[in-house]
Amino acid sequence: MLIAAEASGDMLGAGLMVELRKQAPDIAFTFVGVGGARMAEQGVQSPFDIAQLSILGMLEGLKALPRVNARVRDTAALAAAEKPDAVVLIDSWGFTLRAAHAIRKIMPKVPLIKYVGPQVWATRPGRAKTLAKAVDLLLALHPMDAPYFEREGLKTVVVGNPALNVDFSKADPDAFRRKIGIEPDAPLLMVLPGSRPGEIKRLLPTFVETLLALSKSRPDLTLVMPVAETVRNLVVPAVKDLPLRLHLIENEDDKYSAMQAATLALACSGTVSTELALAGCPMIIAYRVEPLTWWIFKNIATIKYVTLFNITADKEIAPEFIQPACTPDNLLKAINERLDDKAVRDQQIAEQFKALDLMGRGQRPPAEKAARAVLDFLQIP
DSSP states (O other), X not given: OEEEOSHHHHHHHHHHHHHHHHHOTTXXXXXXXXXXXXXXXXXXXXXXOGGGGOOOSHHHHHHTHHHHHHHHHHHHHHHHHHOOSOEEEESOHHHHHHHHHHHHHHOTTSOEEEESOOOTTTBOTTHHHHHHHHOSEEEESSTTTHXXXXXXXXXXXXXXXXXXXXXOTTOOHHHHHHHHXXXXXXXXXXEEOOSSHHHHHHHHHHHHHHHHHHHHHOTTOEEEXXXXXXXXXXXXXXXXXXXXXXXXXXXXXXXXXHHHHOSEEEEESSTHHHHHHHXXXXXXXXXXXXXXXXXXXXXXXXXXXXXXXXXXXXXXXSOXXXXXXXXXXXXXXXXXXXXXXXXXXXXXXXXXXXHHHHHTTTSOOHHHHHHHHHHHHTTOO
16 A cells, blocks of 8 residues: 655655666555545556645645545545555654554554655754654654654655655757747746645735736746646636746656756756756755744754755755745745856756765666665565
8 A cells, every 4th residue: 555645755755666667566455545636547546636635834734734634534534444464654754643643553463664754954953852752763854864863763764855866858948949849048047836735825926917927028048837737727817817928838758858958957956956957057045934934944954055956966956946035026036046147047057966976967767766765674585
């Protein structure tokens, strides 16, 4: 049984299923659980739409708690009905921890495997002890994860960050530029407002205001915006009638081609920042949460930055405009500075690549290592 509550976890779950079948071809795997479109392609029929669990922030989580608890009960009921031999809980700390407790209560002996742990090196290290009591194995993304959880007695295998192994083999930036009708050297800004409803609601209005101001001084600037399926109903109505040279992207190949084709990106903080860096795209990072969530974060965080390669390098390689700094004026200034100065963009790309190397770029795919760790843990040859 695999349980994923967000689009990123859905991709991890699908990749894990593919690798399990590949590495143990003599085993007749049956997969059940909770997931999205990618896991459905691999045979998982989710009992509910995971879009309703796409929640970010402490205050938002409290508001959504009745809904989350109802979905936890649905998940536990599925486990009770299907009686899986093992359960993999993917990312989504609040939901998967509750699901782990609920499943443990009805199936005390089933192995529970957590795929992606909470970032205890950034905030709330006490979560390491909480997770160690809840699950039997952790598949961690970052080397700095392991010591925190191993100190609490939780077996931990570092599998690497899947964002470092994005497959750009089908990306064709030149063909993408031809497809949207722009010259090879024409400026192209990629805009990524997020994949969670809360991110869209808090960031998209600021992004739109920034882009409208930008279009007045740069009427020939072309914009591309990937649209995650989880937020399509929010994004498309908000941007389709704007007086902008805007192209919406709704498939993965075009998204990766656009990343390589773009002159610059304006991006919501998250995994996409690592993908953009791998594509050689300089970027500006923006983020905003509920005020109470921000106040709590500021009082418990132990990190200076929110972007993973900035954290790794201990340097603001990509400029971050978080919470009060996330304003159209600030974003506009940073965008114009980079669109006007190729040297600034090139320097940022070079520093992004150095940070990616520190993060483990070029190692074996995480899904491959994760599947091997699961098979070893379950003693499946």
